[in-house]
Amino acid sequence: MPRYIDVSVQHIQSYLVRAQHLKGRRGASTMITRATHKGAISECLAGLPATLHEEAGAVDGVIAVCLDRPDPDLTTEITDRLVNHLRAELPAAFIVATYRDGSSYADAVASEIEERQVARYPAVCAEWPAAKRCDWCNIWPASALIIDGAGEDVRNRDVCRDCVLRSDQAGLNMQEGWKPLAETRLRRHLADRGSRRELPTDFDQLANLGPVAGEHNHVATVLADGNGIGKLISGLRAAARSGGDSEALRNAPRTIDGATWTALTRAVDAIDGTDVADWRVIPHLVGGDDLLVSVPAHSAWDFVRAYLAEFSTGVSSLARGDLVPSASAGVVFHQIKEPFSVVADLAHDLLTVAKKEHLGRRAALCWQSVTHDGSARVRDRRSLTLDGLEDSWDALARFASVTKSQRHVLARMGREGKDIEPQLARLRAGDQTMMSIVTPFVGEDPPIPLEQAIGMVEWWWSR
The missing domain is CATH 3.30.70.270 (Reverse transcriptase/Diguanylate cyclase domain)
Known part of the structure; x- marks a missing residue:
């Protein structure tokens, strides 16, 4: 019976946004792409009877491997190689290895949750709290100096081991092969x-x-x-x-x-x-x-x-x-x-x-x-339901035609707890009374309350 081994980056969203800016996120994305690339994994597993498979589809940050039998020693060796490979390429990532047995991947996944085996490899913690923190992530101690920015915004940055790799690889995603x-x-x-x-x-x-x-x-x-x-x-x-x-x-x-x-x-x-x-x-x-x-x-x-x-x-x-x-x-x-x-x-x-x-x-x-x-x-x-948004869509579009100054007046009155109905009767937006425009957002339990509607149409686009 085949054994299916998944070695993956867990909490991938948290890892991507560990650095506080988009350059750090893009660098991390490229790092994951390179680390899980078929060529890199094939080289990592050279000499071992393991094959890559895509029975579950291509998933970012997941290495899916199949053995022809549930051999414990082979499982350990393959897992160790893959985890060590990912740890070298993604120092701050949380890595998880999962083993399942079944005639196919779907049959293996169909097993009860307690029948699968899971090994977790969290990233190391900072052991010297007095050290200067990384300028990018503010989590690990800084261990390298990089030049960050361009033009007048160029700065020297002290960064950790993970963030220096993000900096190095952020530019590689401009190349088609490593996007x-x-x-x-x-x-x-x-x-x-x-x-x-x-x-x-x-x-x-x-x-x-x-x-x-x-x-x-x-x-x-x-x-x-x-x-x-x-x-x-x-x-x-x-x-x-x-x-x-x-x-x-x-x-x-x-x-x-x-x-x-x-x-x-x-x-x-x-x-x-x-x-x-x-x-x-x-x-x-x-x-x-x-x-x-x-x-x-x-x-x-x-x-x-x-x-x-x-x-x-x-x-x-x-x-x-x-x-x-x-x-x-x-x-x-x-x-x-x-x-x-x-x-x-x-x-x-x-x-x-x-x-x-x-x-x-x-x-x-x-x-x-x-x-x-x-x-x-x-x-x-x-929160709002999608049905509520759909039902209020045309009303929001009409409300978006109200001037920004009029919306600010309504917002201020709402914050001050004033009775807005007399004001609504006097205000006009084009050939409509303000009352007719905001009626869908007032009253008892509207799909979108007026306070939310005011904020939503701040970013409305009427084609």
């Missing part, structure tokens, strides 16, 4: 558009692709994750073990991964503009049911709406009874200079709120603007 896996795969999915357009490489380029003239210093970062996927896989695994349909379990990972990529591609189409040179997206992490991307700020609502809807459609075939998979998202609007690690952490907090408030049973989202609300999560802001 981050998420970018390479997205280019392939967009290739049939008949265009040689590129993906932007930094937030400044991305912001300048925005659809609203003069608004080129903000982007939005979106973190999305599937709802009910874990329960779904557990149900399929139990059914397969009891003699049910194992084909559904075998196909589930590819179906989910395919739904993610299809949803991303169509969401990129939804924010596309024929007058821009490049695609309006930077993919940071895409795979399985996980998505971490950035788009121009004024493109965010169209993107999130399209992504959540398309993902639900893509995984609808996996629904079992009242368990209907979907996705939720955390959306952060921020300036291009905002530390990326701060943005990613906030997006994770917002995603958690969206999932918890709806128990992972409905497509939902929670959003925040770092510029207006700060980087600490706004505690009293509830």
Whole structure:
């Protein structure tokens, strides 16, 4: 019986954003691409009877190996080689090795959770707290000096062992062979558009692709994750073990991964503009049911709406009874200079709120603007369902036509607890009364409260 060994980078999102800026993230993406490249792994396993397989699809940061038998000594040697290889290439990564036995990968995955073997290899901790901290990650002690920036922004930086590799490899992703896996795969999915357009490489380029003239210093970062996927896989695994349909379990990972990529591609189409040179997206992490991307700020609502809807459609075939998979998202609007690690952490907090408030049973989202609300999560802001966003879409578009000064008046009155109805009756927006425009956002339990609507249309794009 074959043995399947997966050696992977766990908590990959946390590892990518360990450095506080996009250059550090891109460097880490390239490091992972190089470390898990087929050529590097084949060289690492030279002389051992192990083969690489892609039965579960290509997943960022995962090395999938198959042995023809569950040999303990071979398993140990292969695992040691792969873990040591990843540790040398990715010093600060959390590495996990998983062993499963089965006639196929799907059959191996179908085994109960306690029958698989897991070994964990966390990154080392800083042992000398008095040492100077790394200027990039502020976690490990600095051990090298690099020159960071360009032009008048050039600075000497003291960085740790992991961040010096990020710096060294950040430029390598400009070479086609070493672009981050998420970018390479997205280019392939967009290739049939008949265009040689590129993906932007930094937030400044991305912001300048925005659809609203003069608004080129903000982007939005979106973190999305599937709802009910874990329960779904557990149900399929139990059914397969009891003699049910194992084909559904075998196909589930590819179906989910395919739904993610299809949803991303169509969401990129939804924010596309024929007058821009490049695609309006930077993919940071895409795979399985996980998505971490950035788009121009004024493109965010169209993107999130399209992504959540398309993902639900893509995984609808996996629904079992009242368990209907979907996705939720955390959306952060921020300036291009905002530390990326701060943005990613906030997006994770917002995603958690969206999932918890709806128990992972409905497509939902929670959003925040770092510029207006700060980087600490706004505690009293509830999440929105995708259905609520869809139902309020036209009303939001009308509200976006209200002048910024009028919206600020409404926001101030709301903060001061004033009765806004008399003011709404007097104010006008074009040929409409303000009351008629904001009615969908006031009253008892509206899908989107007025306070949220005011903030949302700050970044609205009306085609």
